[in-house]
Amino acid sequence: MIAHKFDMEKFEKLNTQAVPLNIENVDTDQIIPARFLKATDRNGFGDNLFRDWRYDSNNQPIEEFVLNNPNFSGKILVAGNNFGCGSSREHAAWALTDYGFKVVISSFFADIFKGNALNNGLLPIQVSPEVLANIFKVLDDKPDASFIVDLKAQKLLVENIELEVDFEINNYKKTCLLNGYDDIDYLVSQKEKISQFENLKNA
Amino acid sequence: MGKTLFDKVWDSHVVDRIKDGPDILYIDKHLIHEVTSPQAFSELKNRNIPVFRPNQIVATADHNVPTLNQHLPIQDALSRKQVAQLNENCVEHGIELYGLGHPYQGIVHVIGPELGITQPGMTMVCGDSHTSTHGAFGSIAFGIGTSQVAQVFASQCLLVDKPKSMRITVNGQLSPGVHPKDVVLYIIAQLGTDAGTGHFVEFAGSVFEQMSMEGRMTVCNMSIEMGARGGMIAPDETTYSYVKGKEFAPKGVELDQKIAYWKTLPSDNDAQFDQEYHFEASNIRPMVTYGTNPGMGIGIGETIPNESGASFEKSLSYMGFKKGDSLENLPINYVFIGSCTNSRIEDFRAASEYIKGKQKAPNVHALIVPGSQQVAKQIEEEGLKDVFEAAGFEIRQAGCSACLAMNEDKIPAGEYCVSTSNRNFEGRQGPGARTILASPITAAAAAVEGKIVDCTQI
Numbered sequence: 001m002i003a004h005k006f007d008m009e010k011f012e013k014l015n016t017q018a019v020p021l022n023i024e025n026v027d028t029d030q031i032i033p034a035r036f037l038k039a040t041d042r043n044g045f046g047d048n049l050f051r052d053w054r055y056d057s058n059n060q061p062i063e064e065f066v067l068n069n070p071n072f073s074g075k076i077l078v079a080g081n082n083f084g085c086g087s088s089r090e091h092a093a094w095a096l097t098d099y100g101f102k103v104v105i106s107s108f109f110a111d112i113f114k115g116n117a118l119n120n121g122l123l124p125i126q127v128s129p130e131v132l133a134n135i136f137k138v139l140d141d142k143p144d145a146s147f148i149v150d151l152k153a154q155k156l157l158v159e160n161i162e163l164e165v166d167f168e169i170n171n172y173k174k175t176c177l178l179n180g181y182d183d184i185d186y187l188v189s190q191k192e193k194i195s196q197f198e199n200l201k202n203a
Numbered sequence: 204m205g206k207t208l209f210d211k212v213w214d215s216h217v218v219d220r221i222k223d224g225p226d227i228l229y230i231d232k233h234l235i236h237e238v239t240s241p242q243a244f245s246e247l248k249n250r251n252i253p254v255f256r257p258n259q260i261v262a263t264a265d266h267n268v269p270t271l272n273q274h275l276p277i278q279d280a281l282s283r284k285q286v287a288q289l290n291e292n293c294v295e296h297g298i299e300l301y302g303l304g305h306p307y308q309g310i311v312h313v314i315g316p317e318l319g320i321t322q323p324g325m326t327m328v329c330g331d332s333h334t335s336t337h338g339a340f341g342s343i344a345f346g347i348g349t350s351q352v353a354q355v356f357a358s359q360c361l362l363v364d365k366p367k368s369m370r371i372t373v374n375g376q377l378s379p380g381v382h383p384k385d386v387v388l389y390i391i392a393q394l395g396t397d398a399g400t401g402h403f404v405e406f407a408g409s410v411f412e413q414m415s416m417e418g419r420m421t422v423c424n425m426s427i428e429m430g431a432r433g434g435m436i437a438p439d440e441t442t443y444s445y446v447k448g449k450e451f452a453p454k455g456v457e458l459d460q461k462i463a464y465w466k467t468l469p470s471d472n473d474a475q476f477d478q479e480y481h482f483e484a485s486n487i488r489p490m491v492t493y494g495t496n497p498g499m500g501i502g503i504g505e506t507i508p509n510e511s512g513a514s515f516e517k518s519l520s521y522m523g524f525k526k527g528d529s530l531e532n533l534p535i536n537y538v539f540i541g542s543c544t545n546s547r548i549e550d551f552r553a554a555s556e557y558i559k560g561k562q563k564a565p566n567v568h569a570l571i572v573p574g575s576q577q578v579a580k581q582i583e584e585e586g587l588k589d590v591f592e593a594a595g596f597e598i599r600q601a602g603c604s605a606c607l608a609m610n611e612d613k614i615p616a617g618e619y620c621v622s623t624s625n626r627n628f629e630g631r632q633g634p635g636a637r638t639i640l641a642s643p644i645t646a647a648a649a650a651v652e653g654k655i656v657d658c659t660q661i
Contacts, residue, residue, distance in 0.1 A: 024514040025396055025496050029628040034607040038267060038281035040241035040288050052630045057616070080514060082397040085430060085496070086628060087607075088332040089239065090348035111366075111400055111432055112332060116348035170364065172224035182350065187358035188252060190219070190227060194360055197218040197229055 008121045011177040014102060014149040017074030019066055020139040026079055027086035028113060032095040034087075045091050046098030067099075071143040075102040078135050082106075083124075084113025093120045103149050105156070107132040118173050119182060123149065125156055125167045134161060151177060205471025207368050208437050209403045212343045212468065216326045218360060225362040231325040232259055233355045234311045235298070237289040238266040238609070239330030243352035244292040254296040256359040261320055262293050262300040265310045266331075267609045270572055270599035273303050282610065307450075309575020309601040312336040312543040316420060317577055319449025323438035323465040328355060332427045333543045333625065339419035340446070341438035341468050343403070346427065366432050367401055367477040370470075372408040375484030380659030382553065383418030384545060384623065384642035386410060387425040388490035390482065392500035399431025402478060405470060406436050410484050416445040417549035424544045425625050428497035437469035489657050491530050492627045492640040494518040499627070500640070503531050503657040521629055522637050523617075530639065530655050537620035538569040538650040539632070541599075542606035545623035545643050546574030548581045554647040555587040557658065563595040564653025570612065571596050572604040596650065608633045621649040 036048040053065050061068040077096065083106040084092060093116040096104065102122065107129045109117075117124045127135070138145050138160050146159040151174065156165040169177075176182060187194075206214070218227040240262070247254065254260070267282045277283035286303065293300035301307040307314055312333050315321040323341040328334060330352045337344035347361065354361055371390060404426050411419060419436045426434030443462050446452045453461045488502035495518040501507065507519070509526045519525065540546070540554055551571065563569045571591050573579040579601055582588050591598055605612040606624035608631065614620040616635025623646050624631075627638035639655070648658040 022513065023517065024512070027496070027626075027628045029607075029626070029631050033630055033634075034266075034609045037238050037609065038279075038285050040285055041245065042242050052634055057634065082400075082430070085396055086332065086626060088330060088334075088346035088348055090242075090330075090350060093348070108397055108400070110397070110430060112346055112348060116350065119348060119350035170224070172221065172362075183354050183362045184246070184250065184252065184350075184357050187227070187354055187360055187362065190360070191255070191358060194218055194227070194229065194255075194358060198359075201215075201229070 008180040008182055010180040011102070011121055011123060011151050013151070014075060016076055016147055017072070017144055018076035018078050018105070018135070018139060018147050019072045019074055020136055021066055021077060021079045022136050024080035025082045025085055028084055028089050028092040029086055031084070031092040032089065037089060037091050042094050044098065045095035046100070049095040049099045074147070075100060076105060076147055076149070077101050077103070078105045078132070078139065080106065081108045081129065083109050085110040088112045090116040090120070093117045093122050097122050105132070105135065118177065121177060121180070123151060123177060125149070127156070127165055127167065131163070131165055134163060204475060205473040207470040207474040207476060208341060208405055208435055208468055209343065209368050210474070212324055212326065212341070213365060216343070221362070225364045227360050228326060228363050229360055230328050230355050232261065232320060232327045234315055234327065234329035234334070235260060235262045235352065236266055236311050236329070236331065237264045237285045239349050240292065240352055241285065241288045242349045243356055246353040247356055252357045254298070254356045257297045259359060260298045261315070262289060262298050263308055263311050263314055264289055264302050266603045266607065268303055268602045269610050270602050270604050270612055273600045279610070306576050309577065310543045310546060310603055312424065313546060313574030313578065316340070316416070317449065317575060319446055319452030322446060322452065322461070323442055324468055328361065333424050335426045335431070335433040336420050336424040336543055338423040338426070338433045338435040339416060340442055341435055341465065343433060343435070345433040366403045369399060369402040369404045369431070369478040370476040371404055371406050371480045371482070373406070373410040373482045373484055374408040375410065377410060377484045377487060378659060380644065381487050381489060382642040382644060383414055383421040385490045386487055387422045388492065388497065388500045388640060389487045391425065391429045391498045392490065393482065394429055394480065396428060396496045396498040397430040399426060399429040402431050404431045404434045405476070406434055411436050412439065415549055416441060417547040420547065421544055425497065428625060438465045489642065489645050489659055491645065491655060493522060493524055493530055495521055495627055495629050497625065497627060497640060503645070503655060504529065531657065533619065533655045534653060535619040535621050535639070535649055535655060536566050536568060537614050537618055538567055538646050539572070539605045539620055539622040539624065540643050540646050541570065541572030541574065541604050542624035543574065543603070544625045546572060546578065548578050550623065550643040551578070551582055551587050552585070554643045555590040557644050557647045558594045558596070558651060559590050561594055561651045563650045567650050567653055569596040569650040570605060571598045573601050575601045594651070605632050607631060608636070621646045621655065
């Protein structure tokens with residue numbers, strides 16, 4: 001396998017609770033509105049995660065929004081179909097991880113968001129629409145239901161329903177997450193090959 | 204089996220294929236801007252990695268810049284810092300920057316094509332999802348996150364899985380008054396916002412063959428709104444004559460050689476696509492969106508469909524509409540003509556042709572934001588500025604502006620804005636703002652009438 005330096009945090013087996021956000025097509029403008037993209041570093045975006053759903057125009061928490069509901073907590077966000085569509089802003093992944101999420105479960109993810117998540121140690125788990133509906137129902141009945149995410153075995157286990165889901169992940173990305181690797185060092189190690197490619201291309 | 208346009212460009216840029224893993228894809232041009240690059244530069248600095256090919260990077264300031272008084276220091280401290288950071292980073296790494304005040308400054312997806320940086324057969328990336336715009340030239344162009352911006356800085360390559368291919372064919376003749384924006388809004392309304400996910404889309408058929416480069420850019424720009432990584436249109440004579448003579452385009456013998464190569468790029472007749480869709484041009488009417496994603500679009504005379512589900516209800520409630528409503532004659536107070544979707548000279552020509560001799564409705568705030576300094580200059584030289592000003596429209600300086608409302612150009616909460624931009628997400632144009640996406644001519648007509656009208660029916 002590929003030689004990398006350690007840069008991301010390693011993805012360990014999780015035993016945690018989940019927060020349900022039963023809305024489809026959650027776009028990255030909702031995850032982190034554009035007016036908060038003025039920072040030049042990666043920190044602190046969690047404060048503004050879902051800002052306009054979470055706080056009203058007077059900066060008061062909106063009670064009905066799930067992140068303000070004390071019954072829910074945990075490192076997993078469970079979201080409706082087509083999560084993360086729209087803008088390529090990696091700030092969306094930074095906001096979710098900065099808030100404390102390690103996993104997002106949905107029945108479908110937008111491409112760029114999925115890539116950004118994986119590049120930041122945030123695991124997107126895609127499940128069938130039926131499984132997703134089931135998980136929402138479990139959380140409806142028992143907000144503190146336990147979830148186990150075992151990346152090594154590619155398994156998601158949900159307490160209360162005898163639900164054990166095998167999820168897909170690209171082998172390369174799995175290795176990166178488990179070991180805390182990212183792509184840069186690998187690419188830098190290939191510079192000679194890249195230069196050769198350039199020479200051939202420009203010949 | 205034959206190859207698609209997408210296959211040909213992709214395969215010619217693969218440096219290596221990792222077993223059971225992604226391809227190492229070589230990137231010809233990397234466009235950067237102030238919002239998604241600072242953390243990538245920091246990443247390199249922290250790891251002591253130099254920028255590998257600074258000559259293949261072009262920078263501009265667009266997302267976060269004011270559209271008034273660009274000669275003065277930026278008032279907002281955070282915006283000022285971000286733009287200053289871009290300047291510093293570009294100087295430090297020897298990257299060409301078209302910053303504020305530079306005659307080439309503008310929205311990154313407007314300046315690439317107009318300067319001849321964008322060319323057929325290239326691979327291009329930018330930390331912006333609307334990088335798909337450049338696919339109009341038959342290039343592979345897609346948006347990336349900031350970690351990937353750092354990867355391209357470090358190696359001029361990306362690790363990416365090859366997407367699947369999709370072809371969307373639209374044949375026939377568009378009705379008068381139906382614009383490229385209507386075509387793409389129609390396609391997204393038919394297929395949905397996630398239909399293209401995991402795919403690169405080739406737009407084919409007589410409608411795109413007859414379309415100008417500006418129109419093709421509008422279509423490819425919004426391919427991301429159906430979830431696709433990017434859109435592409437086969438290069439042809441329209442493409443070559445657009446590229447020819449542009450500042451950084453190849454010239455003379457080099458251009459002839461390039462054109463000979465570009466002619467080999469269109470999809471082979473026997474090429475297979477993973478997914479195909481066909482539409483008929485005569486079914487496409489001027490479009491507007493009624494909801495909070497770009498797939499929620501209808502013809503102006505049509506009514507909001509009777510769909511169910513919490514997300515649909517939430518969307519209608521945000522917009523203040525009911526199922527069965529028509530948007531025709533809906534009073535509006537704001538119009539925005541701009542953004543990387545529709546801020547090219549052709550868009551303003553179409554709008555001004557409609558506006559000429561008319562006045563905007565007294566209640567309407569109508570904002571014209573050119574995509575670049577060069578477009579702004581053209582607007583003036585062609586006399587369009589006089590038309591807009593006489594009609595009471597306000598012309599601003601180049602930038603992304605009210606498309607994403609990072610600067611001061613925001614639509615107030617609760618107000619409807621007929622906008623030529625690409626996203627009608629909640630709060631996109633300002634907290635609480637209600638965006639109705641439309642073509643430049645529909646936006647111009649809304650400004651004049653003070654309500655939504657089907658300009659093909661006037």
